[in-house]
Amino acid sequence: SYVLTQPPSVSVAPGKTAMITCGGNNIGRKSVHWYQQKAGQAPVLVIYYDGDRPSGIPERFSGSNSGNTATLTVSGVEAGDEADYYCQVWDSSSEHVVFGGGTKLTVL
Amino acid sequence: EVQLVESGGGLVQPGGSLRLSCAVSGFTVGSNYMSWVRQTPGKGLQWVSVIYSGGTTYYADSVKGRFTSSRDNSKNMLYLQMNSLRAEDTAVYYCARGVSTGGPSGNWGQGTLVTVSS
Numbered sequence: 001s002y003v004l005t006q007p008p009s010v011s012v013a014p015g016k017t018a019m020i021t022c023g024g025n026n027i028g029r030k031s032v033h034w035y036q037q038k039a040g041q042a043p044v045l046v047i048y049y050d051g052d053r054p055s056g057i058p059e060r061f062s063g064s065n066s067g068n069t070a071t072l073t074v075s076g077v078e079a080g081d082e083a084d085y086y087c088q089v090w091d092s093s094s095e096h097v098v099f100g101g102g103t104k105l106t107v108l
Numbered sequence: 109e110v111q112l113v114e115s116g117g118g119l120v121q122p123g124g125s126l127r128l129s130c131a132v133s134g135f136t137v138g139s140n141y142m143s144w145v146r147q148t149p150g151k152g153l154q155w156v157s158v159i160y161s162g163g164t165t166y167y168a169d170s171v172k173g174r175f176t177s178s179r180d181n182s183k184n185m186l187y188l189q190m191n192s193l194r195a196e197d198t199a200v201y202y203c204a205r206g207v208s209t210g211g212p213s214g215n216w217g218q219g220t221l222v223t224v225s226s
Binding site for chain 2: 035037042098
């Protein structure tokens with residue numbers, strides 16, 4: 001089955017840039033979606049199809065995907081960005097949705 | 109306004125059954141790809157199942173043969189019938205809306221907690 005690997009945690013100072021990676025075999029050939037989940041809340045879509053932003057999501061959130069790594073970038077990090085972030089793909093060979101293990105973003 | 113509201117969670121003994129419901133408003137459940145995703149307290153997201161607009165369903169290996177996803181278009185409801193429940197099925201269960209194969213889930217409910225314990 002397809003596996004997505006994320007770092008358990010990323011820490012960044014306010015105003016700096018956070019980069020959260022999502023590794024998978026030839027993930028660049030798949031569409032990657034990213035979700036933000038704050039404590040006690042349901043997930044919220046922040047990036048879809050590698051780099052598109054839903055309405056209402058700040059431009060500070062961006063995404064890229066190439067080779068074996070997809071990346072969620074949060075620029076000018078704010079305290080309110082502190083959350084767990086999950087990448088997700090569709091594995092067409094198994095017809096399964098696959099989530100990464102999640103990355104906790106801590107704002108120092 | 110799009111809304112998804114799950115219900116039906118609770119405490120059930122191992123081997124028991126439970127049916128979760130997801131009441132949808134603001135869109136038609138039968139025209140969308142509807143997923144169930146669960147999250148063990150303190151852990152990550154785990155996909156459970158998807159039902160396509162055409163009615164085809166797919167399941168995670170861990171629940172295949174035990175869980176069944178269905179919908180009632182007349183009531184605009186999504187369901188998850190869970191049988192032969194195990195302790196490892198304990199989780200918050202979310203329903204989520206997508207619009208295409210391989211696409212994102214743009215709308216989520218707030219979740220309902222299922223606890224499997226004797």
